[in-house]
Amino acid sequence: MSKVLSIDLAHTTVRNLGICLLEEAQGQVDACDYLQAAQMGLRDPPVADGVADAIFDFCMNEQIHLVMLDGPQGWKDPSNGLPHSRVCERILNTPAKTGTLGQVKPANYTQFVEFSIAIFASLVKRGASLASNPIIQLLPDRLLVIESFPLSAWRRLNIVPLRSKRKSTATDCENRLRELKTRFGTHLGQPSSHDELQALVAGLGGTAIAAQNHDRYIAEGVAPFHHEGTWVEGFIVNPKA
Numbered sequence: 001m002s003k004v005l006s007i008d009l010a011h012t013t014v015r016n017l018g019i020c021l022l023e024e025a026q027g028q029v030d031a032c033d034y035l036q037a038a039q040m041g042l043r044d045p046p047v048a049d050g051v052a053d054a055i056f057d058f059c060m061n062e063q064i065h066l067v068m069l070d071g072p073q074g075w076k077d078p079s080n081g082l083p084h085s086r087v088c089e090r091i092l093n094t095p096a097k098t099g100t101l102g103q104v105k106p107a108n109y110t111q112f113v114e115f116s117i118a119i120f121a122s123l124v125k126r127g128a129s130l131a132s133n134p135i136i137q138l139l140p141d142r143l144l145v146i147e148s149f150p151l152s153a154w155r156r157l158n159i160v161p162l163r164s165k166r167k168s169t170a171t172d173c174e175n176r177l178r179e180l181k182t183r184f185g186t187h188l189g190q191p192s193s194h195d196e197l198q199a200l201v202a203g204l205g206g207t208a209i210a211a212q213n214h215d216r217y218i219a220e221g222v223a224p225f226h227h228e229g230t231w232v233e234g235f236i237v238n239p240k241a
Contacts, residue, residue: 002210006068006203011115018195032189052122068148071116074231088221134219148202156238204239
C-alpha cells in the first residue's frame with residue numbers, strides 16, 4: 001500500500017488549502033481522507049518555508065513518499081523559445097503564465113507563483129526530489145514532490161472541468177465527484193469543499209504513479225533544472241482517462 005498526499009495550494013490563508021490523503025493498493029484507490037490544515041501543523045499566515053517544513057515532517061511521520069502540489073515548481077527557462085511561459089504551461093494552456101524570474105502573467109498571480117516555487121525549493125532543500133523524467137519512479141527512501149494542475153486533470157480525464165470556487169455550485173461538485181467515483185471506485189470519500197475536490201482529482205495522477213501504472217498518468221513539460229540559482233521548468237502530472 002502506498003500513500004499520496006495531494007494539496008490544492010493557497011497563499012492567503014490555510015483555510016483555503018484543500019488536502020487529500022489517498023491510499024493506493026493493487027492499482028486501485030483503497031482509501032481517501034480529507035485533512036484539516038491543523039492536522040499537518042499548518043498555521044496562518046502561510047509562509048513558504050513553514051508550509052514546506054510541515055509537509056515534509058508530516059510525510060516523514062506518515063511514511064508518505066509522494067506529494068502532489070497544485071502550483072508552479074519553477075520559473076521559465078529563458079532559452080525555451082516561448083515568450084511568456086514554461087513549456088508545460090504552453091502545452092496545457094494554463095491561465096497563469098510563469099515567465100522568467102519574477103515575471104508572471106497576469107500579474108495578480110505573482111504572489112501565489114512565488115509562494116509555490118519557494119515551497120518546492122524548500123522541500124528540495126529538506127531532501128525531497130523533483131520528477132526528472134516523464135516516466136516517474138518512486139524512491140523508497142526519498143520524498144518525491146510533483147506539480148499538479150486540477151483544471152488539466154479534469155480535461156485529461158475527459159470530464160468537464162470544475163469551475164472556479166466562486167462560480168461552482170454544490171451540484172457541480174456533486175456531479176464531478178459522482179463521475180470520479182464511477183471511474184475510480186467508491187473509496188474516494190466525501191470532500192467537504194471545492195478545494196478538497198480539486199486536491200482529489202489532482203491526486204489521482206499520484207495514485208497511478210504509486211501503482212507504477214504508467215498508462216494512467218501523463219507528465220507534460222520538460223525536466224526541471226537549476227538556472228542561475230533558481231529552479232526552472234518542470235513537469236505537470238495529470239491522471240489519464
